[in-house]
Amino acid sequence: MLRDITIGQHFPGDSALHNMDPRAKLVLTLVYIIMLFVASNPIGLGISIVLVFGLYLLAKIPLRLIGKSLKPIIPIILFTAVLNVFFVTGESEPLVSLGFLHIYREGIDYAVLIVVRIICIIAGTSLLTYTTSPIVLTAAIEQLLRPLSKLKFPVHELAMMMTIALRFIPLLIEETDKIMNAQKARGAQLDSGTLMQRVKALIPVLIPLFISAFRRADELAMAMECRCYHGGEGRTRLKELRMSGKDVWLTVAAVVVFVAMGMSNFLWK
């Protein structure tokens, strides 16, 4: 069961979006999120919906995956929508009054805006991880944060930690599986009992897992030292990220759409 977890949810492909420079993708995704808040009107959000759908088609990622990535946050979406419907007050007469609760037109408008916004944020950021492998994303984060290393921010260390984490996640999952089986063979009841009992039953799984993780860390550190690891200073990279001509065009196109989203505020009174 643990083996089914895929981290980062990457769907390899060969589209323009898959091959795009990850730094550009990362920055554009951030700008996109900001623009979703700047453009607080139906036209702007309409454009953003069209943009997201268009990009999913471009990346050949099935649209039903949007639904899948939204599933865990449906409660949050409903909660925010309900709160907005009931608690945003307007100047006109309430549309419906249920005792002390009043529903105004503004409330409904606002709830719809918020819901669309959240869906767009999730769909947009999921698209980033769908089309970018975690390794490439790590490299992009390292390069984008590099200026911060002048301020003594440990950029290289952070990136190395992310790489090692990504490397060891499948290993530790496999190990958890093994330990669970070993404890089951000794009669541990991991799948039954009350919640409390099940949590308690996990302790004999977690302790060996931690001990082995520390042992691995120790050995890995030694192996890294043996291969001349001495921090980020003077390091070169096998693969350097490069913006291709296509990436530039995609970026320009995205910026144009973002500007349109921003301008929509002036069109909508």
Added chain:
Amino acid sequence: MNEHAQTMLEAKDVVFRYSETGSNAIDGLSMQVKKGEYVAVLGANGCGKSTLAKHFNAILLPASGTVWIEEIPTTDEDRLMEMRQKVGMVFQNPDNQIVATVVEEDVAFALENLGVPRDEMRCRVDDAMQMAGIYKYREKAPHKLSGGQKQRVAIAGVIAMRPDCLVLDEATAMLDPIGREKVMHTVHKLNRDYGITVVQITHYMEEAATADRVVVMSAGRIVMEGTPRQVFSQVEAVKALHLDVPQSAELCHALTQAGLPMPDDVIRPEECAAAIYKTLTGKEPPRDV
């Protein structure tokens, strides 16, 4: 100086203990490894052989005595990177020595650390992967490979540094027979074709039998030393150290004891077969035995 030119590794009167109060893990050990030599180090668990291996690239420093890598004493901190580049280490568990999430990036790890320019790095990484026979897996994730393949990735990651010496610390212990054979084949090829000195710490007597020289350790000291033939012909002495001899040597020894005289320097299955053939038929065996 001339002497140093021939010597890859040298340990002189090395003493090491892990804690102040504990006993000596290495207890006044001296040995030399010549350039291009293939040395196997044997010994029961806890005899200090892994500790010795870690002295050979300055992971551990002796409490007293000196270890030299070529002419550099391992205490020379300014030349640490140079020493680590000269002597590559491969450990037992391949999972715990692979850093990156893609094979070729892991092979490049050491070169990235050394600041090798990208064009040169690309070609050294490709060379190392070819030498270790893992070129076709270069874009795979390490956790999707078998144990033997992973260990060869680890070896490629080390030989990309173009080391003069390879220290294998029970590098085949966790592998299945096929993985082990492939790794051994790779290591022998590196020794034979590229002149890389090999120090192999192992529990497998069949592996030790293929070395140029065997060193047997016990309680932090060297107790036996010589060619595999010289060492393994002393079946009783080796067994007294809680070690095995290669099965061929053991069989010949048992036959001799049972009253069937056999040559006492047999260590390979083919030699054993030839010797038995000769005893049974009284004729020299045909070539293809």
